[in-house]
Amino acid sequence: MRYGDLIHLRYLSLNKSNIDELPEIVSNLRNLQTLNVKWSKFQALPSGILNLVQLRHIKMLKHWGVAGVIVPAGIGGLKNLQTLTGLYAGDGIASELGKLTQLRKLGIMDFTENLVNEVCLSIMKMKGLTSLSLQAKSCYPEATLPSIEQFTPPPLLQKLCLEGTLEKLPSWFSLMGNLNKLRLGFFRLPEDPALVLQFLPNLKHLTLWHAHDSKQMGKEFCSAGRFPKLEVLVFASFVLEEWTELEEGALPSLKHLHMHSCLKLRMLPEGLQHVTTLRKLTLIPLLDDHAERLKPDRGEESYKIQHIPEIEVMTTSMVQEEFIARTDE
Template sequence: MAEALVKFFLQRLSSLKLQENEASPGLQDKIQKLKNRLEEIISFPGDIGSTSKQEDGLVCNWLGNLIETLHDAENCINEYVAKARNQDGSDQVLSIVQFCGKLEKINAHLAEILRQRSQLIMPPTWEAKKEIGQSSSSGDGVDVVGEESLAPFALNYRNLPSYLRSCLIHCSLFPEKTSRGRLVRLLVAEGNLQEKPGEVMEDIAEENINELVGQGMLRVKIGFKDKLKVVDPYHKICLLKLQRGYSISQSLFCDSNFPQSSSIVVIHHHGETIMTSSSDHPIGSLYVFSCNEGIPDNHWAFHNFKILRVLEIEDVKIKSLPEEIGDLIHLRYLGLKHSALYEIPKSIGNLQNLQTLDIRWPRSLRGLPSGVLNLQHLRHLMLPVNEIKVPSGISILTNLQSLTGLFIRHGFIKELGSLTLLRKLELMDVSEEHASQLSASIMKMTGLLSLSLHTRGYGKDELLPTLEPFSPLTSIRKLCLEGRLMGLSNWVCSMENLTKLRLGFSFLSEEEISLLQFLPNLKHLTLWRACEAKVINKEFSRVGGFPKLEIFIIASPYLLEWTEIEKGALPSLAFLCFHSCSRLRNLPEGLQYVSTLKVLEILPLHPDLERRLKLDGGKENYKIKHIPQIQFFSSFLRTWVAM
C-alpha cells in the first residue's frame, strides 16, 4: 500500500505541469528534491510496508507518518493549484513562495521518516528506543495511557495497514451504525484505498470492510438492513485518535472553528455558523450531523472549503444551497439526506469530479437541474423515492454504477440501455407495458448486482411486468420486487447466486413461496405482504431447504400460524422477525431445534401468544428459551427483552 501510494504521488508530481509564469527555478528545484526523496524511500532496502519489529513494544510510526505526510502534500498541491492559478502579478509570486516553503517542510518530514525507517533495520540503542517510544505517542500509535485495557487492541490497530485504519476511522465517524454501501462510497471518495489493477474501487472497499469484520474490529448488526459498527474497544481507540486532532478531528462542541491540523472534520451541529477559522488550512472532508432541528440557510460559508472532497450533511434545515457550492471543484461526494431542500443550484454542473450525489428522503425537493448531466464522473446517483423531475438525457452518465429512486417516464427505459456499467438499479412506477423494453435494457448491464422494481401502487390491480423474455443475469445478488406478481417467474427461482430477496405485495400462494427454499445461496429473505396464506405449513421449510438463510423477515396481517419447521431445516438462521403479524397465535413446532437463531422479534405480539411464551409457566416457552435476544412489542406497547 505505502509503495503504491509513493509511486502514485510521484506520478502526481510528474503530472504537475507548471505554467510559464510560475515555472521559477526555485519551485522546480523544490519539486525535484521532493521527487528525489520519494525515490530514495522506494529504493530503501526491505519491504516498505512492513517491519520485523511490529510485534514488540517499540512499534515505530514511520509508515503512518509517511501516509499522513503524503496526504498533507497532496492537500498542499491541491490548495496551490486552486489558488495560484487564478492569480497574477505579486499575488501569484507570494503564493509560489509560500508553496515552496511548504514543499521544503514536507521534504524535511520525509527525511525524518527515512531516518525512522533506518532504525528498524539496525538494532536500536537505548536512546533510540526512548525516542521511538516518544514518537509513537504523537502519531498513529494511539496513546492509551490510563487505558491499560485498550493496550492489546491498540497494538492490533497499529499493526493494521493504513488503508484498513482509514476504513475503521471512517466507520467510527458516524454517531450510530452506518450502512455498508454508504461506507464503500465514502472510502472511494476519500481515496484511501490500495489500487489493484483490473479491480473496481468499490470492490476493493468491500474487501477492506470484510477484512475488518473478519478480524472482529467491525461488527455487522443483522436485521432489516446490514449496518456496520466499530467494536467497542476499537471504537474507543478511534475516538482517541479523532480527539487528538491529528489529521482527523471531531468537533463535539458548539464551537465549529476547525483545528489547524484537521483534514477531516466531524461536527455534531448545535446551531452555530459552519466556517473555517483560517482559509490557509485545507479541509478535505466535512461531516455534519444535526443535533436539533437542523441548520438555517445563512449558516454556511462554502467559500472556505475550496478543496473539499467530501461533504456529508444529515437532517439539514436549509431550503436551498448557495450557488457557491459549484466552486467546490474537487468535491467527490455530496450527501444531502433528509434535507429540506426545494431545489439544487444549477452550479452543481461545475462539480466535474463528483462521484456520489445522494439526495434521498428530502422533504420538498422538486427536481434536479439540467446541470447534473454534466457530471461525467458520477458513479452513484441516489434519488428520492418520492417523484422529482429528472432531466431527460440521463444516458450520457455512462460511468454510473448506482441509480436508485428513478421514476419511469417516457424515454427513460431506452436511455437505461446506455448505462451498461450499472451495478445497482432501482426503478419506480414500473408496469406491464414496460416489460419488453425493460428486459432488453437490463440484459445489457452484464455487471448488475442489485435490481429493484416497484409498481405505482400496491393493490391487486398493480401488476409488475413478468419479464418472461428476461434471462436472469448470473451477476445479480440482490433482488427486490414490489407489486403484484402473476406467479413466481421461473427466472427468479433459477437465480443460483441470489443472496438477498425482498418480495412485497406479491399476492402469491404458499406453494409458490415455498419454492424459494431451493435457492442455494439465499441469505436474506423478506416477505412483505407477499402471501395471503393464513397458515404456513412445514412444506415451507423442509430439511435441506434454505441452506444458507440467515435473516428471515415476514410481514402479513393474514398470518395466524406457522405449524412446523422440520428438524434440520433452516440450519443457518440467525434472525427471525414477524412484523405486522398482529393475528399470529402460534410459533412453529421445531423452532427449538434452530440452534443458530440469535434474535427473535415479534412486532406486535398477540396477547394469546404472549401468555404462551412467558418465562414462568408459558406452555410454549420451550420453543424460544434457547434464543439469546428476544424482543416483543405487545399491542399495549410493552416491551419484554429476554437475554
Template sequence: MHDLMRDLCLSKAKQENLVFIVDRPNASSLSMIRKEAIEKSLPLKVLNYVEEHEDDDCNPLFWILITLARSTGRHKIHEICRYMFNNFKLLRVLNYEIRTRRTRDLFGGWKLPSDIGNLVHLRFLSLRNFEFQRSKLPSSLGNLRCLQTLDLRVDDRIHVPNVKWRMEQLRHLYLPLRCKSRTKLKLGTLTKLLTLVNFKTKNCYLKDLINMTNLRELGINLPFNIENFNEKELGENPPIIGSKYLHSLSITYEEGLKIFTLFSIDVIMKSWSKIDPRHLAHLLSNCTSICKLSITRVISELPEYHYFSSHLAYIRLICCKFEEDPMPTLEKLPNLRILELKYTSEGKEMFCSAQGFPKLESLILAELYKLEEWKVDEGAMPSLQRLEIEECGNLKMLPEGLRFITTLKELKLELMPKAFKDRLEEGGEDFCKVKHVPSVIFQKCG
C-alpha cells in the first residue's frame, strides 16, 4: 500500500474509532486503552459470554463483572449503556436477553435509558426476562422505525407506551406477559407482522388484527373479549383475523403461572380467566388455514368440530379441565397428526370410535388423574405410530382395540402404577395387546 493511501486509511479509521495506535513511548497508556475499549463493548458481548460459561467457576469475565458491579455499582453499567446508545448509531442487533440468575443479578433492576431511541438503524431488539427498576418503557422506542423484531417478554408488569404503531417494518412482535392496566396499544399499522405474541384485548385493539394480513403466528393471552358480539348467529359477527396465512394459534392465561408453589392447582384453576366458548368458536372459524393449535388453561368445553380448520395437524391442550370427553370432537379432524392432552379431563371414560383419527401419528395422554377407562374401537387411529401415557394413575388397563393398530412402533409408559406395568410385561394379562409393538418403554413405573 502506498504511504499516502496508508495515511489516509489510518486517518479515517481513527475518525471512526476503529483503530488505536500505540507506539513504544506511549506504551504505558495501553492498559488504559484496553480498559476503555472493554467498557465500550461490554454491553454487546458480555451477556452471551457469561451465559455460555455460567457453570465455569474459573470464568474470568464473570468475576471481572462481579468486581465491576460491586465497586462501581449498576450506575456505571447504566452509563456504559448510555454511551453505547449515543455512539453506536449504526448498530443493527441488540440482544439484552437474560437467561441466567447470575446475569440477572448483574444487569437486572435498572432503568432502560431513553437514549436507546438514538439507535435508529436497529433491526433486532430483545429485552426478554429483564427486570426494570421502573415499570415503564421509554417512549423513545418509537424512534426505532427500522425494527423488524422486538421482544419485550419481561417478567415484570410494565407499561408499554403507545408508540408501536410507528414501527411499520416490524415482522415479529413479542409483547410483555403482563402489562399495566393503562397500556393500550394501537397496532393497526403493522401490516407486515408475521408473528404477534401475548396479544390481549385489555391492552390492544381487537379490530387491529384484521389489518395484519400477513400474520403467520398469533399468541393470545387472556383476557380475550369481543365487543357487541351477536350471540344468536356467530356468522353475523365481523371477522377477527385478516390473514389467510395464519398457521399457528395459541391461547393461554399467564397471570397465575407464578403462584403454583403457594396453592393447589385445583384452587388456582377456579380463579383463572376463561374464554367464552362462543368467542372461541367465532375466532377458530376465522382461522381457516391454521395447522397448529395450542390452548392452555382457558376452556372447559370444545366448540363443535366444524369450527376447527380442516388443515389442523397439531393440537396441544393443557389444563383445560373438560367436563365431557373431547375425543368425539377431535377424532373428526381429518388431518390431525399429533395430539397432546395434559391435565385436561374431568371424566372417568374416554372413547375413540372406528374410523376416528384417520391420520393421527402421535398421541400423548398425561396427568389425566380421573381417567379410569379408555375404549378404542377396531379401525380407530389406523396411522398411530407413537403412544405415550404419563401419570394416569387410575387408568386400569390399555384398551382392547390397541392390538388392531399394527402401525404402532413405540409405546412409552411413565409414572404409571406397578400393577399397570405388570399387566403389559410378557406373561401379563394385557401382553397380547402390545406384543406387536417393537418398542415398549417403562420409565419410573411402580
C-alpha cells in the first residue's frame, strides 16, 4: 500500500524512521491533520505538503547530523496549523510564520542573528501561542543565541525553551505571568537567572541546563516563599561544587529535585530538610564520597534528605562500571 492510497488518513507518524525523504505522493493525503517526523533523517519537506490544507500539526525534530528541517515556501498558507516544531526559519520562512496566527506551539532551530527581527515580528502576531522553543545553531556544546531583548512574549505563553549562550537574561522574562514550564539550556549566564525567575508566579517546571556557571550557589537562589508553585527543578552544571543554603520557606511546592551532570557537587544545601513537600530526589551522577555522607544513619548529611520518600542515585563509580560493561558487549 502506498501513502497516496490512504486518502482518509488523519495521522501519519514516521518518528525515529530511517527514511530521509518524504515522497511527493504524500500530497494525496488531503485529510491528514498530523504529520510526525520527529527524530527522523528528513532535511526538507516536499512542496506537496502545501496541498494538505487540513494539517494542524507538523512535528519535526533534529536527528544526529540534521538541524532544523527546511519547509517549502508557501508554508504560511496552511492556515489551520497549530503545531510547527523543528523548523529552519531561513530563506524567507521567518516572515511567512506571521501568517500562521492559529499556531499554539512553535519550535525554531538554527536561530541566528539575521532571523531575529522577522521571527520576533511573526511571533508577536500569534496571540494564542502557548509554547515556544528557540535554539541557536548547533547549541551543543556551545553556540550563541542572538539577542532577543526587543521581543515581547505572547500573552498566553506557558512553555518556553531557549538554547544557546546568552550574555544576560532578557528584561521581558518578568512579564511572563502565565509561564509554567521553562528550560534554559547552555546559557552560561554570568548572573544567576533564578534571581529573576523565582518571582514568576505560575512556574511549575524549571530546567537550568548549564545555564549559570558558578562553583557555589547560596540562599539567594531562592528566598523564602519564592518559586511559589515550582514542583520540578532540574539542574545541570559541570562546575557547581556547593549549594550551601536554602532559606526555610523556600521552594514551598517542590516535589522533585533533579541534580544532573553535577560532576563536582559535594554539598547539598542546609535547609533542604525543611522542604517537606519533596517526594523525589535524583542525583546522577554523584561523587562517591558524597554518597557516603548521604547514607542513612551514619552519613553526616543524611538528615537533609531522610524525609524524602524516593531517592535515585547513581555514583560516579557506578556510571564508569556501566560504561565499561556496555563497551565490552
